[in-house]
Amino acid sequence: MRRIVVGDIHGCYREFTALLKKVNYRKGVDRLILLGDLMDRGPYSWEMLHWAIRWKEEYPDSFFLIRGNHEQMLVEQSPALDTRMIWRVVGKTATVRSFRKHRDRMKRYIPWILDHMPIYHVDEDFRCVHAGLEHEDFEENSMELMVKDHSWSRKNLYSGKITIIGHTPLPMPVYYDGSGGPGLDLAYHEWRELPSSGAICIDTGCVFGDKLTAMVLEKGKYYLEYVDSGVHTVNKAHFYVGKIKKISSFPIIRRFCSGANSR
Numbered sequence: 001m002r003r004i005v006v007g008d009i010h011g012c013y014r015e016f017t018a019l020l021k022k023v024n025y026r027k028g029v030d031r032l033i034l035l036g037d038l039m040d041r042g043p044y045s046w047e048m049l050h051w052a053i054r055w056k057e058e059y060p061d062s063f064f065l066i067r068g069n070h071e072q073m074l075v076e077q078s079p080a081l082d083t084r085m086i087w088r089v090v091g092k093t094a095t096v097r098s099f100r101k102h103r104d105r106m107k108r109y110i111p112w113i114l115d116h117m118p119i120y121h122v123d124e125d126f127r128c129v130h131a132g133l134e135h136e137d138f139e140e141n142s143m144e145l146m147v148k149d150h151s152w153s154r155k156n157l158y159s160g161k162i163t164i165i166g167h168t169p170l171p172m173p174v175y176y177d178g179s180g181g182p183g184l185d186l187a188y189h190e191w192r193e194l195p196s197s198g199a200i201c202i203d204t205g206c207v208f209g210d211k212l213t214a215m216v217l218e219k220g221k222y223y224l225e226y227v228d229s230g231v232h233t234v235n236k237a238h239f240y241v242g243k244i245k246k247i248s249s250f251p252i253i254r255r256f257c258s259g260a261n262s263r
């Protein structure tokens with residue numbers, strides 16, 4: 001059975017369906033795993049979530065999701081002002097708009113997320129978690145580290161069982177072997193042996209105008225495929241720090257500048 005793992009979608013529903021087509025995804029035959037952050041920032045969060053709900057109903061044994069920090073923010077419903085501000089800055093408004101268009105409310109889906117988007121996924125010869133790990137045993141890692149931490153990938157110090165992650169957008173998919181240092185860029189369209197240890201990050205910043213990436217695994221090997229982003233309206237400003245693509249998306253500042261986001 002092929003495994004297809006897709007990184008952070010962030011409401012880029014069109015790119016997601018195009019990517020499935022490109023890797024010739026066979027529903028109910030291939031196992032599909034989404035790395036979380038289905039929502040926020042991009043235009044079609046409602047459509048993406050509803051696709052996932054329908055798919056989980058139809059293909060419960062071959063479709064899996066894990067939870068990203070954006071689903072976690074919804075689940076937590078934190079009353080703290082700073083947390084609510086952070087969520088707005090990282091794209092909640094687009095999701096609220098997407099749900100309003102369908103006369104729907106995000107809160108309704110918290111129980112579904114809790115039931116169907118666990119913190120990690122364990123497959124036969126790899127595992128998945130949204131943000132990163134320090135210890136091989138999931139239970140030894142904090143929720144914060146597995147779901148939200150951005151500093152982890154810069155350290156490259158995890159050398160446990162091979163784990164596929166997303167969360168930190170990079171210009172290319174990167175393999176971290178656990179030896180410290182910057183990690184190794186992985187080119188697309190080449191079959192490679194799946195390493196037994198370390199981590200592979202496949203978040204390539206689709207919602208920031210870059211790429212949506214899928215990892216296709218079969219018989220101990222894998223290759224990477226992508227589609228270019230069609231999103232050109234959100235969060236265009238970004239900059240590189242070493243290999244890490246850091247996002248500077250400040251809707252609050254933009255609002256003062258242009259009046260465009262005045263809601």
Ligand SMILES: [Mn+2]
Nearest residue numbers: 037068069167
């Ligand atoms: Mn994330």
